[in-house]
Amino acid sequence: MTSNSIESVAVIGGGPSGLAALHALKSEHSFGKIRLFERKSEPGGLWVHDDIPEELPLLTSEKISKPLAVPGNLPGKYPTQGFPVGFKSPAYKYMESNVPEPLMSFSYAHIKEVCSPKSVELLGPNHPFRHIDVVKQFIQDEFKKYIGMVQYNTSVERVFKRGDNWILILREINKDNDGHDYWYEESFDAILVANGHYSVPNLPNVPGTQELQKANKSMVQHISSFRNVEDYRDMKVLIVGTGISSTDFVSDILPVVQKPLYVSVRGEVPRKDFLDSFDGNSSLSLKPGVKSVHLSRDREHFNATFTDNSTLEGLDKLVFATGYIFDFPFLSDEEIVVNENNRIENLYQHIFKIGDPTLSFIGAVIAGISFRVFEYQATLVARVLSKRTSLPSVEEQIKWEKDLLEKRGDLHTFHVVPPDFKVYYDDIVRLAGPANGKGHELEPFGDDWITILNNGRNLKLKYWRRN
Structure with missing residues (x-):
């Protein structure tokens, strides 16, 4: 690479954000080498369903996702270490998108109207x-x-700078x-990270959860393990969190669980979608x-104590819907x-490493459409x-x-x-500026987008309120 050119780019992740990266990079006709690495055997990211969910590890204060030790001599073959944490998708068989079409698609390629x-x-x-199957097929x-650009069954284990180049250690x-x-x-x-952010669960450190897990590992779960409503039939369930995944989950299991279904609110009030869906519902507490x-x-059961010192006894299942x-x-x-607050530091526009745009991230936003x-x-x-x-100057x-920190705070809500x-x-x-014959023009955000989103939310409220 000369000081003025980028000739080779690696993309990490074979989901929809990685797909968008391949399209954009290829459209430039400027890069001699574009490679995408995906740890699964097929593309799709979270839209590739796994029948058996990932087992929740014993909950401690340590990170559940850790880098593997790199062998001393490369290249080489070593006993397999299997798949990393977060390999399995949190999707379930009947999952539907929460973003309405046509915004769910790319502007240059649309998901089938099925x-x-x-x-x-x-x-x-x-x-x-x-439906998940329709989205997966589209991806x-x-x-x-881009068949010649993609390599499957390959885990990116390290990414670091050596001089002006980025080195990827691959497995x-x-x-x-x-x-x-x-x-x-x-x-x-250059490196473009597109590995998504629905792989590794956010798990609050609630005292006593290890004791529950050691007695019965199925007693504690993250919502990413949800597959079938029948797994909760007649159970006394406590859910922690009121985000969008909790809203979907509650609406699905409400008919089969023991009433009331208990939901722990992590902030002062439930999230808006949750509140609008279940406010006044006597089946929830x-x-x-x-x-x-x-x-x-x-x-065989567990008890819970809350921050107001109230208690619940004889609970069957603790479900973290905590993102x-x-x-x-x-x-x-x-x-x-x-x-520690789940904020990525030192990123401009949630994309570029400040001071080094050869490291960038796609999809490091929340609720971005x-x-x-x-x-x-x-x-x-x-x-x-x-x-x-x-890009603008580093300053x-x-x-x-x-x-943005002053406006949003040093929290995950920054994104x-x-x-x-x-x-x-x-x-x-x-x-980004004009396309000038390469790729396509990016349309400005329009009022019609808000209309599409609002209409979609109103339909989702109908779904969430059905029970």
């Missing part, structure tokens, strides 16, 4: 949400355009089906934060820091790397982060896009 029979019963014909069909999992992984390294001029849990005398963390185990703190936000971010990254546009980038959709999207459009 509605599942179950969703038609609940939401009517021609509704804007799509996999689009990936066929091909059980490469020759002989129980061994093949470890090696490759060099690139809201509780404050969980202070501690401990086994009942029969060791996920940003997880980049392949990057050291020298490259990027995800702090998937897949459309991936398209916009990836387009900007590709145009910056191809030198067709440039201006630092000021952008500082200003939440709404209600500032228009500001964020228009900033991306402005920075």
Whole structure:
């Protein structure tokens, strides 16, 4: 690489954000080498369903996702270490998108207008949400355009700078089906991280959870393990959290659980979607934060104490609907820091490492309108790397982060896009500039987008309120 050119780019992650990255990079016709590495055997990310969920590890204060030790001699084959934490998808068989079409698609490629029979019963014909299988097929069909650029069954174990180049230490999992992984390294001029943020669960450190897990590992779970409502039939359940995943989950299991269904509110009030869906529902009982849990005398149930010192006894299941963390185990703190509040530090526009735009991230936002936000971010990254546009000065980038910190605080909500959709999207459009014959034009955020989102939310409220 010369000081003025980026010739090779690595993309980490084969979900929709990685797909958007491939499209944007290829459209520039500027890079001699574009490679995407995906640890699964097929593309799709969280839209690839796993029948058996990932087992929740014993809950401690330590991170559950840790980098593997790198062998001393590379390249080489070593006994397989299997798949990393977060490998399995949190999706379930009947899952539907929460983002309405046409915004769920890319502007240049649309998901088929197919509605599942179950969703038609609940939401009517021609509704804007799509079943997991339809979304998965769309992603996999689009990936066929980039077959020569994609390598599956490959886990990225380390990413670091060596001089001006980025080094990836890669592990091909059980490469020759002989129980061994093949470890090696490759060099690139730029790295685009697109590994999503619905893999590693965010798990509060509630005293007593280890005791429950040791007695019965199924007593404590994260919502990412949900697969079937029948797993909760006639159970006395306590859910922690009131976000969008909790809202979906509660609406599904409410008919089968023992009433009332208890929900612990982590903040002062439930999230808006949850409140609008279940306010006044006598089948739910809201509780404050969980202070501690401990086994009942029969060791088959558990009791919970809350921050107001109220208690519940004889509970069957503790479900953390507490979201996920940003997880980049392949990057050291020298490259990027995800702090204890789950905020990625030192990122401009939630995309570029400040001071080094050769390290960028796609999808490191919350509620940003998937897949459309991936398209916009990836387009900007590709145009910056191809030198067709440039970023503001480092000082201006630092000021952008500082200003947003003052507004949002040093929390994971720093990465939440709404209600500032228009500001964020228009900033991306402005920075990316015109297509000029490469790729496509990025449309400014329009009032019709808000209408589509609001109409979609109203339909979802109908779904959530059905029970």
